[in-house]
Amino acid sequence: MLGLRSVELQAAQRLRSHGHEVVTPDLYEGRTATSHEEGFPLMREIGWNVITQRARRSVQPLPADAVLAGLSMGVGVVGTLLPERRQTAGALMLHALADIPDTARPGLPLQVHVGALDVEFAPPAAVATWRDSASRRGAQAQVFTYPNAGHFYTDASLPDHDEHASELTWQRIADFLRSLPH
Numbered sequence: 001m002l003g004l005r006s007v008e009l010q011a012a013q014r015l016r017s018h019g020h021e022v023v024t025p026d027l028y029e030g031r032t033a034t035s036h037e038e039g040f041p042l043m044r045e046i047g048w049n050v051i052t053q054r055a056r057r058s059v060q061p062l063p064a065d066a067v068l069a070g071l072s073m074g075v076g077v078v079g080t081l082l083p084e085r086r087q088t089a090g091a092l093m094l095h096a097l098a099d100i101p102d103t104a105r106p107g108l109p110l111q112v113h114v115g116a117l118d119v120e121f122a123p124p125a126a127v128a129t130w131r132d133s134a135s136r137r138g139a140q141a142q143v144f145t146y147p148n149a150g151h152f153y154t155d156a157s158l159p160d161h162d163e164h165a166s167e168l169t170w171q172r173i174a175d176f177l178r179s180l181p182h
Contacts (some may be wrong), residue, residue, distance in 0.1 A: 066085050071154075079100075118149070
């Protein structure tokens with residue numbers, strides 16, 4: 001929701017350092033916000049349809065089995081694209097939850113990382129409901145909740161940052177990506 005910032009670019013670089021090809025679409029075309037108070041109006045101004053169209057264009061040239069990953073608002077983008085990309089090898093959701101489509105293939109690997117203190121974007125009841133939904137749809141879902149972490153806990157520039165949870169998250173993501181068929 002804050003736009004493509006250094007934290008997203010650093011996350012992409014971290015994945016590249018493990019040998020992954022990563023696309024980081026600029027869904028706001030260079031515009032950024034520094035807070036949720038600025039980010040929500042910017043997101044509304046650009047519009048969800050435009051945001052998802054830009055994301056769709058960015059993944060179009062990728063192989064059908066490319067992993068979809070999103071951070072915060074980007075998880076919503078993943079949720080929007082997931083029904084159109086049934087062959088995706090898996091989906092990573094950091095700092096938020098997205099609906100699992102009814103059309104998700106059985107056994108779809110999903111990994112979710114949320115802070116336990118994030119009662120706005122990933123409240124415990126919503127996480128439990130999401131886990132049940134994943135199970136009903138036959139997804140292979142892993143949900144990691146970090147006890148002392150807030151919303152965007154992997155961003156060292158934000159008050160929610162939790163270094164231990166962040167490092168553990170990136171270790172688990174690396175393991176998840178290694179576990180997927182190549």
